[in-house]
Amino acid sequence: MDDISLPVDGSPGSAPRTDSGAGPRADTSITRVFGILDLFTPDTPVWTADLLMEQLGLARATIYRYVRALCDAGFLAAVSGAGYVLGPRFIEFDRSIRLADPLLQIVPPVMAELRDVVNGGQLLCAFYGLRVLSVLQDKTDPNITMSMERGRPFSLFTGSPSRVILAHLPPYQLRNLALNHQKEIAAAGLGEGWQAFRDNMRAIRRTGFVAASDIDKALIGISAPIFQAPGAVSASLCLVRTKENAPPEQVAFLGELAMKAAQRISRELQAFRPVRADRTPLSAPVSRVR
């Protein structure tokens, strides 16, 4: 449960796949257009039409058609002379998501209350299908959680925030994951095969929280699940301390603390807006694993 895994920072790579047995996706024009965006990374934030032609092996006219569509939609922006960069739409959509997310209204005051007791850092992570994302961080110790700011992605199988979410997924989703991601699950030390995996997850549910050091080995994260509806995990609260500052009894204490706070957040979340009768979740709904 305390294995060694690389901190997955899968920004540039290709899109997350459903991987539900089938092979790679078809190569449609939409796929190709999205593929262009994948090229724009912090390391190579500017691309010219010529570079894109070369990189993607497409005709000039095609590249310009794609780039134009992306610019019109605000996903790219043209820059002086030649070249394109990621456009304003991403910044706007992130704001739109923040505005619609009740967790970002509920959690900050809770984090503020816990701040002194935790004496480290706090993280709010949201569940998005096959990955988990940091969506809010509260820093006390400036040495801690440097790279955990909003948008930092985590594998669904690595790190305490992910694992505690994983453990509380519905049984059939767990089964699908066990089938389709056997290797990753084994590599993360979560069990070889469905039986072991299921038992490990059950053990986590019994405990109610997860403590792990598998992202940053100098730190320990203690995470509890947040439920958008009874039985439906959608996020987790993670308390962070330096490992040397967290002896076993402190870990147990922080676990209780995280669980209490997460339960409170869950209650407020479920009361935030009355769930509509017709089963359509209104906000911050639970992502499915495909």
Next chain:
Amino acid sequence: MDDISLPVDGSPGSAPRTDSGAGPRADTSITRVFGILDLFTPDTPVWTADLLMEQLGLARATIYRYVRALCDAGFLAAVSGAGYVLGPRFIEFDRSIRLADPLLQIVPPVMAELRDVVNGGQLLCAFYGLRVLSVLQDKTDPNITMSMERGRPFSLFTGSPSRVILAHLPPYQLRNLALNHQKEIAAAGLGEGWQAFRDNMRAIRRTGFVAASDIDKALIGISAPIFQAPGAVSASLCLVRTKENAPPEQVAFLGELAMKAAQRISRELQAFRPVRADRTPLSAPVSRVR
């Protein structure tokens, strides 16, 4: 110069058009896929396949093909039962943009220094083609700049941050704008026709800053231009105060303050990474107006 304009918050609407004389864009499959994303607003954050079919008038299979492509790319995420929400990719891309933006490393300490003197709020706005976006805010007075957080869009013609950028665009870009956006320019009180517009912009450049109250009438914003390269505006720094707290001589003082700070930021920005010899801007480049 102190006219009445609505605070433009154009998030949900359609994509920004180049509008360079031509009519509306072609209706390609890529356009339609992007159109789906436009439906996901803070007011209607969850859409089911059936609702999308009804709204867009497309066949079931087509909707599912589109939705799948968007989910695979992380732009949508499936939620419990049925329904889709905006996906994690927007949050990740915003982070990616933040990581690559030297302004976000340079400006915070400058804002911290100014904080006490300004005694109000501060805004860093970035230029993206036809629009300007808040990308960083520093709040002192909690009553001020409530809705100016990162991602808040502004029209290129409204508000002091936009106008001071506008005024410093290259001459041919100003001319294009005067041709293609005559009505908006007139409506914003920036002049009827090219001559008047050009003169107004020249006057702003002479002054070096813009003071205006056209976004929130209770506030006054005082903005100075930030240059990514000599002669190439890419952003603006805006100092905000309540109007009653800003008599004329204070406005002049804040104008000087904003200009000095913006010049300092520009210097640091241009020194941040040596501009490459081949004219390809490396980071935070200047958007073109199309």
Next chain:
DNA sequence: TGAAATTCCTCATATTATGAGAAATATTTG
């Protein structure tokens, strides 16, 4: 575990995306 919903697949047809080169703009320089 079984019933009800959601999602995906198959296939024939019609639509439209593609590439090459020329024309039109935009941008920089004198």
Next chain:
DNA sequence: CAAATATTTCTCATAATATGAGGAATTTCA
């Protein structure tokens, strides 16, 4: 401000592939 250069868009014939309908396979929830 005008000429020179680089960038972007357009046109059109052809090949490719997106679309819709219904049935099959999943997923979801009781």
